[in-house]
């Protein structure tokens with residue numbers, strides 16, 4: 001099917017606002033480029049005010065040129081269909097990643113989660129600070145629709161924030177006749193629910209929720225209906241992430257506390273300060289995490305999803321959305337806190353079996369678009385609904401985007417460089433490139449509990465799919481932290497850079513499948529075995545680990561390492 005000059009190849013996603021297609025643009029002499037075309041649903045295209053806002057917001061989004069924001073190429077209209085053309089991110093969205101982790105029991109290493117959100121912070125901070133190219137005036141943008149669906153992770157390990165254009169237009173839709181509402185309740189801040197003027201801190205909060213989900217597979221509140229989640233956001237403390245995942249370092253808990261503060265004055269003032277803490281966390285974890293690691297993660301998820309017998313997860317399968325809804329008519333005053341009743345008749349999500357399939361349809365934990373009639377029925381009241389609608393303005397409404405008394409952006413802490421590694425295993429993988437390493441990394445401040453079966457040779461390791469580190473059953477009230485493992489001075493580390501992926505054994509003990517976090521082990525000789533049944537590869541090699549050094553084991557299985 002053609003849409004103007006674009007050939008629509010396949011549909012990637014379809015929501016209440018738009019359809020997203022993988023498309024192809026062709027030019028002379030065999031020129032061809034893959035891209036994504038997003039077109040507004042026909043019934044919205046008939047609303048002149050919606051179109052007007054779509055155009056204005058698309059114009060703004062097109063000005064955002066940043067490595068962590070999906071780039072807009074083109075915008076136009078063909079036969080009454082309005083569309084945006086943008087770069088194609090071949091990878092997956094974070095919703096898919098969270099689902100995959102849950103269904104397979106995979107624990108995402110906290111440093112990986114921090115890296116993903118730090119990059120999203122970087123993109124959003126750029127958007128928040130962006131200025132009009134001609135006038136130099138602040139655009140005062142806020143995304144305000146951040147959710148795992150709108151953060152993409154490419155096969156190359158790049159993190160990209162998407163959905164500025166339509167989100168903004170839709171966000172103002174409550175002022176149109178059709179009254180389009182946009183935004184997922186689970187990611188809304190207390191100030192949004194109270195119809196207070198919004199600023200960039202709503203994006204900080206939403207990113208905090210996404211971080212929480214990446215780490216634990218759950219949303220922060222035990223809410224089972226839209227009314228109860230609104231109540232929880234306004235009045236209840238979130239379930240500490242460590243209760244869902246006991247191996248979580250305390251430092252990460254503190255970051256979540258600040259990102260998810262109900263009082264925005266207690267929250268990170270902006271994405272830069274949030275990012276700075278995340279970068280600090282990655283440093284404290286002791287190993288840099290870069291695009292290479294994230295690329296491996298994507299490769300692993302895609303391979304698992306596509307393998308026979310595995311639950312097929314579409315890389316770009318978005319969360320189900322409800323159609324655009326009519327907007328209520330009234331708003332609550334800024335100071336008003338709506339009184340709500342919280343029905344607690346269903347099993348709290350954190351106690352449910354941790355698979356998506358067990359979730360009841362309509363569970364607010366899914367973060368789907370709000371069912372406003374349900375909210376009213378639950379007694380939240382029309383005021384809250386209007387607050388939700390009226391809160392969907394995309395401009396940063398903090399005074400000149402600079403809040404008095406709020407410290408300015410803090411420069412992100414650069415990643416440390418690791419020691420020059422010793423290498424083994426034949427030719428290094430040709431893709432992707434390996435970051436340079438010059439200095440020893442700092443010692444981890446928080447250590448992950450170690451399965452007894454791996455001691456003493458391996459004293460600390462985090463496997464994404466190690467059965468000994470399967471996702472813990474969430475248990476409210478049990479806040480005990482696991483005891484850190486003992487350390488020895490004669491320790492070194494081994495880091496695995498395996499392409500595309502393999503199951504790894506160290507000295508006969510299965511570590512799990514790559515990507516794997518670096519493993520601490522005693523200095524000396526060790527045996528590493530790699531197995532990739534899909535490729536029919538079985539590689540066994542001896543490595544010599546030196547005390548205080550990191551040994552990088554590289555292997556490109558496709559290149560017969």
Ligand SMILES: Nc1ncnc2c1ncn2[C@@H]1O[C@H](COP(=O)(O)OP(=O)(O)OP(=O)(O)O)[C@@H](O)[C@H]1O
Pocket residue numbers: 012013014015016017018019020036038070086087088089090092093145148149150152162163166167315316317318321
């Ligand atoms: N540039 C892109 N490259 C690859 N996939 C994309 C791209 N843009 C969007 N997608 C896929 O389409 C899904 C929906 O995209 P997007 O959120 O922009 O659409 P939407 O209809 O506006 O959704 P929402 O209801 O969240 O606003 C994303 O989660 C992602 O999986």
